Amino acid sequence: MQRTSIKITSEKLDLNECYNFVTDDSCGGISAFVGTVRNDTQGKEVLQLDFSTYKPMAIKEMQNIANLVLEKFDIQKIAIHHAEGMLQIGDVPVIITASSKHRKAAFLACQFAIDTLKETVPIWKKEYFSDGEVWVNAHP
Amino acid sequence: MKIQVLFFGITTDLVKTSQVEILVDEKISIGNFKITLKEKYPELKNINSYAIAVNETYAEEGLLLKDGDVVAIIPPVSGG
Numbered sequence: 001m002q003r004t005s006i007k008i009t010s011e012k013l014d015l016n017e018c019y020n021f022v023t024d025d026s027c028g029g030i031s032a033f034v035g036t037v038r039n040d041t042q043g044k045e046v047l048q049l050d051f052s053t054y055k056p057m058a059i060k061e062m063q064n065i066a067n068l069v070l071e072k073f074d075i076q077k078i079a080i081h082h083a084e085g086m087l088q089i090g091d092v093p094v095i096i097t098a099s100s101k102h103r104k105a106a107f108l109a110c111q112f113a114i115d116t117l118k119e120t121v122p123i124w125k126k127e128y129f130s131d132g133e134v135w136v137n138a139h140p
Numbered sequence: 141m142k143i144q145v146l147f148f149g150i151t152t153d154l155v156k157t158s159q160v161e162i163l164v165d166e167k168i169s170i171g172n173f174k175i176t177l178k179e180k181y182p183e184l185k186n187i188n189s190y191a192i193a194v195n196e197t198y199a200e201e202g203l204l205l206k207d208g209d210v211v212a213i214i215p216p217v218s219g220g
Contacts, residue, residue, distance in 0.1 A: 035220050051219070054148050054212055057196040058219075082219060094220050114220055122193070122212070123219030124149035135150040136218040139188055 004066035005079035008055055008123075013092045018079040022099035027076050031106035033114050035094035037087050041136075047128045051084045051093055054122035058082070061121045065113050073109045075100040080113060082123060093125075141166055141207035145177070149215040151190065154183040164205065170194070171201040173211065190215045 005021045015034065022030055037049050062080045069078050078098045087093055094117070098109040125136045145160050152158045164176060170192050178184050191214040192199050198214075205211065
């Protein structure tokens with residue numbers, strides 16, 4: 001039985017796909033984190049976001065996170081899907097779902113997975129404003 | 141020996157390319173490779189820090205490169 005689903009795609013992410021992947025008769029709950037493109041950064045209007053990836057390595061790092069989640073938390077399955085390319089306000093760059101026997105593990109798994117993804121997975125976003133563009137987080 | 145270098149994120153804009161092959165000394169460490177890279181691309185001084193991946197895995201400063209390695213320049217990531 002496959003317990004992890006990892007994907008990077010330029011297609012629209014599908015919450016149902018992530019949900020269906022983690023459903024399991026042994027589970028009492030499913031938790032989901034859905035990232036969405038926000039319309040402002042520090043009071044400045046954002047028009048769109050462009051996500052670029054180092055795809056083969058990003059897939060590996062996402063798989064590492066999923067494997068780590070299975071080790072750390074009592075969960076049955078996890079899906080981590082990320083979008084690439086140009087996204088508009090309200091679009092979904094990332095979906096994480098996790099299923100577990102008891103709810104707490106699923107909540108914790110989603111939080112750990114998104115927090116770690118933001119630190120380690122080689123994906124970059126460029127914010128587009130009406131007066132220019134900026135690589136997010138490039139000068140921490 | 142020959143190393144393939146990949147640039148991502150802000151570094152592609154700084155060096156104005158996404159991929160280049162460079163010749164370096166045998167058994168150069170990542171730390172020394174970064175110095176060589178900064179000499180070749182002084183524009184890289186405009187970012188405070190970046191990580192290095194060798195053959196799609198994060199690498200420490202002490203790792204020694206081999207002929208044909210693929211070295212990726214990983215500026216601070218911002219996925220999610």
